[in-house]
Amino acid sequence: MRSVFPSFFLLLALLYLPSEGQAQQRPASAAPAPADQLTPRKLTRKERKELARRAELDAAGRQRQLTERDREMSEAFFVDGVKYVLLEDYNKALERLLKAYALNPTNAAISYKIAETNLLSGNLKDATNFAQAAVRLDPKNAYYYLLLAQAYASQKQYDQATKVYAQLIQDVPDSGYYLFNLADLYLAQGKLDDALATLERAEKQFGPLDEVSFKKQQIYLKQNNLDKALKEGEVLIAANPDEIRYVLAQAEMYAANNRLPDAVRVAEQALRTDPENPQARMILADVYRQQGNTAESEKQIKRAFESPGLDIDDKVRVLVDYIKQLPNPKIEQTALDLAAITVRVHPKEAKAYSVAGDIQTLTNRKEQARNTYLQAIRLDNSRYQIWQQVVLIDAELNQTDSLLRHSEKALELFPNQAPLWFYNGVGYILAKQPAKGVKALEYGRKLATDNPELLAQFDTQLGDAYHEIKEYSKSDAAYEAALTFDANNAQALNNYSYFLSVRGEKLDRAKEMSGKLVKQFPDNDTYLDTYAWVLYKQKDYAGARQYLEKALVTSKDATVIEHYGDVLYQLGDKDKAYAEWQRAKQIGGASSLIDRKIKDRKLYE
Numbered sequence: 001m002r003s004v005f006p007s008f009f010l011l012l013a014l015l016y017l018p019s020e021g022q023a024q025q026r027p028a029s030a031a032p033a034p035a036d037q038l039t040p041r042k043l044t045r046k047e048r049k050e051l052a053r054r055a056e057l058d059a060a061g062r063q064r065q066l067t068e069r070d071r072e073m074s075e076a077f078f079v080d081g082v083k084y085v086l087l088e089d090y091n092k093a094l095e096r097l098l099k100a101y102a103l104n105p106t107n108a109a110i111s112y113k114i115a116e117t118n119l120l121s122g123n124l125k126d127a128t129n130f131a132q133a134a135v136r137l138d139p140k141n142a143y144y145y146l147l148l149a150q151a152y153a154s155q156k157q158y159d160q161a162t163k164v165y166a167q168l169i170q171d172v173p174d175s176g177y178y179l180f181n182l183a184d185l186y187l188a189q190g191k192l193d194d195a196l197a198t199l200e201r202a203e204k205q206f207g208p209l210d211e212v213s214f215k216k217q218q219i220y221l222k223q224n225n226l227d228k229a230l231k232e233g234e235v236l237i238a239a240n241p242d243e244i245r246y247v248l249a250q251a252e253m254y255a256a257n258n259r260l261p262d263a264v265r266v267a268e269q270a271l272r273t274d275p276e277n278p279q280a281r282m283i284l285a286d287v288y289r290q291q292g293n294t295a296e297s298e299k300q301i302k303r304a305f306e307s308p309g310l311d312i313d314d315k316v317r318v319l320v321d322y323i324k325q326l327p328n329p330k331i332e333q334t335a336l337d338l339a340a341i342t343v344r345v346h347p348k349e350a351k352a353y354s355v356a357g358d359i360q361t362l363t364n365r366k367e368q369a370r371n372t373y374l375q376a377i378r379l380d381n382s383r384y385q386i387w388q389q390v391v392l393i394d395a396e397l398n399q400t401d402s403l404l405r406h407s408e409k410a411l412e413l414f415p416n417q418a419p420l421w422f423y424n425g426v427g428y429i430l431a432k433q434p435a436k437g438v439k440a441l442e443y444g445r446k447l448a449t450d451n452p453e454l455l456a457q458f459d460t461q462l463g464d465a466y467h468e469i470k471e472y473s474k475s476d477a478a479y480e481a482a483l484t485f486d487a488n489n490a491q492a493l494n495n496y497s498y499f500l501s502v503r504g505e506k507l508d509r510a511k512e513m514s515g516k517l518v519k520q521f522p523d524n525d526t527y528l529d530t531y532a533w534v535l536y537k538q539k540d541y542a543g544a545r546q547y548l549e550k551a552l553v554t555s556k557d558a559t560v561i562e563h564y565g566d567v568l569y570q571l572g573d574k575d576k577a578y579a580e581w582q583r584a585k586q587i588g589g590a591s592s593l594i595d596r597k598i599k600d601r602k603l604y605e
Contacts, residue, residue, distance in 0.1 A: 066104060074103035078110055085113070090121035108137035112144050119151055127151040135164075142172045149181075158189045176205045183215065192219050210240060217249075226257055237266075244270050244277065251283045255290075263287045276303070278310035282318075298334055305341040312346050319355045326362040335359050343372075350380035357389065366393050370402075384414050391423040403427040418447035418454060426461060434468035441465060456485040460492045467499045475499065476506075493517050494530050501534045510534045518547070525555035533563055541570045558589035569603045577603070 066074075081096035097114045104110060115130035131148035138144060145168035152161035165182040169175050179202040186195035196219050199212050213236050220229035233250040240246055247270040254263035264287055270280040285300035301318070304310050319342065322335040339356035346352040353376035360369035370393040373386050381387075387410035394403035407424040414420055421444025428437035445458040459482035466475035479496035482489050493513045500510035514531040521527050528551035536544040548564045555561075565580030581597045584590040593604045 070103045074100045074107070074110070077103070078113065081117070082113060085117055085120070088120075090117050093117050094121075106137060108134045108141065108144065111137060112141075112147060115147055115151065119147065119154065124151060124155050128155070139171055140173075142168060142175050142178070145172065146178075149185075153185070153188075158185055161185055162189075162194075176202070179205070180212075187215075187219070192223055195219055208239070210236060210243070210246075213239075214246070214249075221253070226253075229253065237269075242273060244273055244280075247273070248277075248279050248283070251280065255283055255287050258290075260287050260291060276307055276309070278304040278307040281307075282310070282314075301334075302337065302341060305338050306345065308345055312342070312349050312352060315342050315346075316351055316355050319359065323355070323358055323362060326359065327364075332363050336363060348379060350376045350383070352376075353379065354383070354386055357386070361389065361393070366397060369393060370397075381413060384410075384417060387414065388417075388419055391420065395423055395426055398430070400427055400430040404431060416447060418444045418451070418458075420444075421447065422454070422458060422461065425465065429461070429465050429468065434465050438462065438465045438469060452485055456482045456489065459485075460489060460495075463492060464495055467495075472499075472503065472505075488516075488520070490517060490521075490527075494527055497534060498530045501530070501537045504537055507534060507538050511538065523554070525551040525553075525557070525560060529555070529557075529560045529563060532567070536563070536567055536570070541567050545571065556587065558584040558587040559591070561587065562590045562594060565597070566603055566605075574601065 077096045077100035081093045081100060084090070084093035084096060094114065094117050097110060097117060101107075101110050101114060111130045112134040115127045115134060118124070118127035118130065128148065128151040131144065131151050134141070134144040135148055145164050149161040149164040149168075152158070152164060162182060162185045165178055165185060169178055169182065179198055183195045183198040183202070186192075186198060196216060199216055199219075203209065203212050213232055217229045217232040217236070220226075220232060230250070230253060233246065233253060236243075236246040237250060247266055251263050251266035251270065254260070254266060263283060267280045267283045267287070270277055274280070281300045281304035285297045285304065288294075288297035288300060305315055305318075315338075319335065319339060322331060322338070325331055326335060336359060339359045342352045343356050353372050357369045357372040357376060360366075360372055370390055373390050373393075376383075376386050377390070387406070391403060391407045391410060394406055403423060404427040407420055407427055410417075410420050411424060421440050425437045425439075425441035425444065428434070428440060441458055441462050445455065445462070448454040448458060459478045463475050463479035463482065466472070466478060476496070479492050482492040483496075486492075494517055497510040497514040497517075500506045501514075511531075511534045514527065514534050517524070517527040518531045528547045532544040532547035532551065535541075535547065544567045545564075548560065548567060551560050552564060561580055562584040565577040565584065568574075568580060569577035578598070578601050581590075581594060585594050585598060596602075596604050
């Protein structure tokens, strides 16, 4: 029998109310003996304690003889108090129970109920005191001891709790089954030897018990006594060959202690009882992995994942371990296969799609990952992190319509999440709606005041957006704010310097910023083009040509090609300039002036 919760006996407490005759009875030994009959023997501590208890009861009896009316009132207050305990109104319960106690302080059941109510309401000190009184008044009632032990345990006074259980087992007949509670208390204190000795006492009293053997096995493991633990496990298996949990525990023990052949032997024994047992296959997968047998390990883990009997949370934990190792070409396909199996076996579990999306993201399957995340959202749209992943992938894929649609839906659910406003603003800028982009970014920035890094991202994007709506002073201020946080912010350095060059303003500042980028990233064609265009605006056409030709080694961008044509024109090579303008138009994406340049074979700015 396991631990008993006192609250289960709320109504039974009524049975412990004594009759009037019992309440008035006085101990026969309470009357003092004549002086000439006293012996000179010194009383033991136990005898002194017993005499004090009897004197206390005798004094209470002499103080008042319980009348019939008092008894009835005490019982009425008691019943009323129990009612309020059931209703969990502990203040009213204590008020009634204490009135019952005042009328009849020698009633053990009343003290017990007051103790229980105090325990339920968190008043552990009073719970302990009244539980002690209940035990003192009725030392043969096991439930009173149990409540007192619980009060001590709730205060982490485990030594006192163990003493109470020991006293209970000693004083109350037929209470040996509380040895199991006592063993648990010893385990809670880390007193492994005492717990082991107590369990062995239980075995002597009740005979061999599987649960006792299992607990002993766990104790042996904590004592690093592997041989005894394994021996106890083999005894359990021999006694219960069809009890697969014992077989699996033994296999895990062998595997954890590098006894790999034994682990395989016992795991295969489990599979003979249950051929598709997923835990056994997981053990085999781990053992084969340790032995370097990758193919067999993968085969076993996939068979385990195919089983609905392997809990979705267990599968997610395994997949998270794979995620921690990604990107890694050696395990990439296995991780993807296990994720696919999880989704197929658990098609209505949002977490299955979520973890599969993470694996697809880390293996650079972005579009597939986004679709998987969206499936998770269809099953459970309450997880902000998944929405964030969706809009991030939309932005990375430069899919503006999806970015706007998904960010708008996400903001309906999470309007106070600054990153969603950021991506929403980016979406509007990409959609050539900069005014809406500014509105979203400005609102989101107000929500990001406690995140300096995110603020810098907002400022960088606002720099772009303000430029598009021709609020140039705000654009410059936003870029400067972003660079104050991170002087190496590449997007801010590039776009800020390029827009200054387009406007023909602060060209020295523009040259400083774009030159810094080119120095850090000497082969980046975008940064080379920006720097070249700043030089062009400073009329350093030879320098601009040098950097544009370097950019064109890797770039096929129409803007870069058109810029190169403009520089050639300024250097007097008009035929080559004309050819470059034609090439830029053919590629697509050049400026609105490209047709005039080609038609008139003349530079327009």
